[in-house]
Amino acid sequence: MVLAALSILTGLGTAKTYHLSGENNWQNTADTPEGEYLLAVSKIKQQLLTGTKSNVVKALEQLKSDFPNMAGAEIQAYLDAEKLYAQANWYKAAAAYKRFIDAWPISVLQPAALERIYSVATAYLQGQKRVFLGILPLPAFDTGVELMRDVTDRAGNAPIALRSLTTLAENQERKEKFVEAYYTWQEIADRWPTGQTRQRAVLRMAQSLHASYDGTPYDATVLASARSYFEDYKTRYPQDAERLEINETITLIAEQLAYKEYETGFYYERTGHLDAANRSYHKVLAQWPDSKAAQMAQARLMPDAVSPIKMNLRRRTVTGTTKFLDKWFYLEPLFSSKNKSESKQ
Numbered sequence: 001m002v003l004a005a006l007s008i009l010t011g012l013g014t015a016k017t018y019h020l021s022g023e024n025n026w027q028n029t030a031d032t033p034e035g036e037y038l039l040a041v042s043k044i045k046q047q048l049l050t051g052t053k054s055n056v057v058k059a060l061e062q063l064k065s066d067f068p069n070m071a072g073a074e075i076q077a078y079l080d081a082e083k084l085y086a087q088a089n090w091y092k093a094a095a096a097y098k099r100f101i102d103a104w105p106i107s108v109l110q111p112a113a114l115e116r117i118y119s120v121a122t123a124y125l126q127g128q129k130r131v132f133l134g135i136l137p138l139p140a141f142d143t144g145v146e147l148m149r150d151v152t153d154r155a156g157n158a159p160i161a162l163r164s165l166t167t168l169a170e171n172q173e174r175k176e177k178f179v180e181a182y183y184t185w186q187e188i189a190d191r192w193p194t195g196q197t198r199q200r201a202v203l204r205m206a207q208s209l210h211a212s213y214d215g216t217p218y219d220a221t222v223l224a225s226a227r228s229y230f231e232d233y234k235t236r237y238p239q240d241a242e243r244l245e246i247n248e249t250i251t252l253i254a255e256q257l258a259y260k261e262y263e264t265g266f267y268y269e270r271t272g273h274l275d276a277a278n279r280s281y282h283k284v285l286a287q288w289p290d291s292k293a294a295q296m297a298q299a300r301l302m303p304d305a306v307s308p309i310k311m312n313l314r315r316r317t318v319t320g321t322t323k324f325l326d327k328w329f330y331l332e333p334l335f336s337s338k339n340k341s342e343s344k345q
């Protein structure tokens with residue numbers, strides 16, 4: 001409440017900080033204990049951004065010593081978290097910062113606590129191990145995700161929320177968790193639906209979906225979705241789309257979709273389902289006539305196309321045994337003569 005009453009009044013040669021006293025008179029902050037305390041806290045906040053961890057701890061301890069009646073449980077709770085952070089005890093430090101924010105949600109040190117949690121989350125996302133039982137280092141990517149989400153939930157639409165989601169999405173991409181990255185970029189686009197933030201998010205949504213496609217044996221739904229996002233980006237931001245060669249990416253996706261359908265047809269042909277195979281080949285010719293896959297599909301539809309069924313050892317054995325049995329029981333001449341008689345009719 002005292003901080004809310006502070007006002008900065010700048011003179012010609014010097015800058016002094018004043019606050020409104022109980023008698024509705026402006027007093028120099030340095031002339032009051034409350035003002036001195038707030039100035040000391042302000043300096044500590046600056047140290048949190050620029051100073052070393054050990055110096056911040058010393059400054060907080062000095063603050064408690066200089067202002068024993070003002071620096072109470074709030075400062076002590078933050079000091080406890082800061083000591084853990086200075087000792088690189090990241091997980092316990094993050095938990096202590098969260099308890100601090102829960103207990104003092106409007107503290108002047110709340111933004112600094114969020115920054116500390118963000119830094120711990122970033123370290124975990126980028127490969128920092130979490131020490132379990134004091135000796136066992138364990139991967140902590142999922143812990144980093146949880147901490148980053150915690151920062152985002154607490155920060156609303158503040159800049160650190162956007163920074164947290166962006167850092168999370170980029171590290172999900174780095175870990176090739178492309179579907180998770182897509183949903184994170186989508187959340188960014190929904191929360192900041194205008195300007196360059198949305199533009200970048202839409203592009204990264206499309207790129208993440210496209211990167212999540214694992215090849216022809218897999219579901220191609222993500223390809224169609226990625227193409228729609230790229231097309232939307234091209235419509236909304238034509239100049240940037242041209243610079244980023246979005247048309248070439250859309251063409252590549254069309255080739256991938258065509259080849260996916262061709263591979264489906266080739267699978268059916270290889271397993272003896274010729275009608276289903278032909279349907280896939282004709283679909284490739286109809287939807288992607290200019291693709292390389294269309295040329296391949298056309299070749300498979302030719303009367304003289306070589307059968308894709310491989311004569312492996314098992315198939316050769318079965319075929320040879322069948323021919324032997326047909327001759328032994330005179331079944332082959334029987335069926336051949338029957339076919340000749342039907343052809344004469």
